[in-house]
Amino acid sequence: MSEQTKRIAILGSTGSIGEQTLEMVRTHSDRLSLVGLAAGRNARRLSEQAAEFGVKLLALADESAAAQAQVPGARVMAGATGICELVEAAEPQLLICAISGVAGLRPLLAALEAGVDCALANKEPLVAAGAIVTDAARKSGARLLPIDSEISAIFQCLRGENPAEVEKILLTASGGPFSGLTADELQQVTPERALDHPTWKMGRKVTIDSATLANKGFEVFEVHWMFGVEVRQIEVVVHHQSVIHSMVQFQDGSVIAQMGPPDMRVPIQFAIFYPERLANDLPRMSPADIGSLTFARPDTERFPCLRLAFSAARAGRSYPAVLNAADEVAVQAFLDGRVAFMRIPELIERALEEHQAFEVRTLAEVEEADRWAREHVRGLI
Numbered sequence: 147m148s149e150q151t152k153r154i155a156i157l158g159s160t161g162s163i164g165e166q167t168l169e170m171v172r173t174h175s176d177r178l179s180l181v182g183l184a185a186g187r188n189a190r191r192l193s194e195q196a197a198e199f200g201v202k203l204l205a206l207a208d209e210s211a212a213a214q215a216q217v218p219g220a221r222v223m224a225g226a227t228g229i230c231e232l233v234e235a236a237e238p239q240l241l242i243c244a245i246s247g248v249a250g251l252r253p254l255l256a257a258l259e260a261g262v263d264c265a266l267a268n269k270e271p272l273v274a275a276g277a278i279v280t281d282a283a284r285k286s287g288a289r290l291l292p293i294d295s296e297i298s299a300i301f302q303c304l305r306g307e308n309p310a311e312v313e314k315i316l317l318t319a320s321g322g323p324f325s326g327l328t329a330d331e332l333q334q335v336t337p338e339r340a341l342d343h344p345t346w347k348m349g350r351k352v353t354i355d356s357a358t359l360a361n362k363g364f365e366v367f368e369v370h371w372m373f374g375v376e377v378r379q380i381e382v383v384v385h386h387q388s389v390i391h392s393m394v395q396f397q398d399g400s401v402i403a404q405m406g407p408p409d410m411r412v413p414i415q416f417a418i419f420y421p422e423r424l425a426n427d428l429p430r431m432s433p434a435d436i437g438s439l440t441f442a443r444p445d446t447e448r449f450p451c452l453r454l455a456f457s458a459a460r461a462g463r464s465y466p467a468v469l470n471a472a473d474e475v476a477v478q479a480f481l482d483g484r485v486a487f488m489r490i491p492e493l494i495e496r497a498l499e500e501h502q503a504f505e506v507r508t509l510a511e512v513e514e515a516d517r518w519a520r521e522h523v524r525g526l527i
């Protein structure tokens with residue numbers, strides 16, 4: 147092991163971001179050593195990954211799946227607490243957080259409290275518990291590094307800049323696969339159609355969130371918490387080509403944009419090796435082939451999830467945790483064929499309207515709001 151080898155662990159290793167991170171580990175095997183892997187229930191894939199990379203510390207959230215993971219010489223921890231135990235036992239220098247949903251919150255906090263730097267793809271913890279997460283990082287001195295391409299773009303635009311000189315964040319959105327559909331057509335969208343995203347190959351939940359624009363709303367929370375920018379300073383801009391990954395406007399009117407091919411391996415690599423930019427042979431962007439770039443305002447009439455996210459972000463207290471949990475339940479119900487596509491924003495809006503908000507200062511209070519929203523939305527369905 148060379149002196150420069152970085153010890154990394156991946157939570158959500160069997161998913162889209164997890165697999166692309168493993169590709170980076172293969173490519174840069176001289177610089178990285180993998181010390182822990184965790185996932186939800188895919189014991190077969192987790193076992194294959196452990197065998198390939200010789201990882202001895204594993205965890206699966208699903209206890210019966212954990213019993214099935216057979217890796218000679220490896221310790222397999224089980225359940226949500228098993229994932230936190232893995233973080234502690236593996237002692238990574240960098241934790242890749244790529245679990246889907248708020249399930250990633252507890253292990254993220256465990257890592258931050260232990261002073262471990264975290265590269266964050268998993269945005270739901272920042273939606274539900276942004277203040278708690280950023281406080282934990284501040285207290286221990288652990289760094290939060292973005293993987294999400296838009297947030298990575300902003301992070302890169304802010305390099306070397308004075309944060310006090312930022313006027314506005316221009317958060318770009320591909321618009322999702324349905325930006326051209328009418329309100330009536332949106333009523334007919336099926337899970338199969340929604341899962342077919344034009345630009346990114348992602349997990350099921352984030353793909354649906356991209357189609358409803360809830361994902362863009364969640365990124366508003368990421369920007370707010372990661373960069374300490376006020377919600378009113380964040381503007382969403384629809385940019386169909388997904389070439390500009392976001393922009394920062396400064397108080398002198400200058401705008402800095404970060405561009406690149408729409409390939410998650412670029413921001414993943416940047417987060418892993420930050421502040422270094424390592425050479426790679428990933429595809430390059432060709433401006434002449436792209437031709438022109440377009441920009442437009444988002445339509446929050448047809449895509450109310452974005453409006454709901456902005457209002458929950460402004461309202462604060464327990465509303466963001468309710469927004470997140472209501473979305474998780476509504477998206478799952480849509481994927482299961484139990485509700486129509488446009489019921490997703492309806493259910494979130496009902497949950498937000500019918501919620502009696504309270505102050506959220508602790509993890510227990512976040513979980514209380516989360517539980518209330520899940521039960522409430524299930525009742526509405």
Ligand code: NDP
Nearest residue numbers: 158160161162163185186187188207246249267268348349
């Ligand atoms: P996937 O659905 O592809 O993967 C999710 C991963 O999380 C899988 O490894 C899954 O394990 C694991 N998982 C699910 N539930 C649990 C649980 N309760 N406990 C532990 N592990 C669990 O999602 P993505 O990789 O697409 O996305 C992951 C996160 O990154 C999301 O928050 C998403 O918003 C964010 N993101 C994704 C991007 C992308 O391009 N994919 C871009 C930017 C952000 P198993 O398969 O075994 O069930």
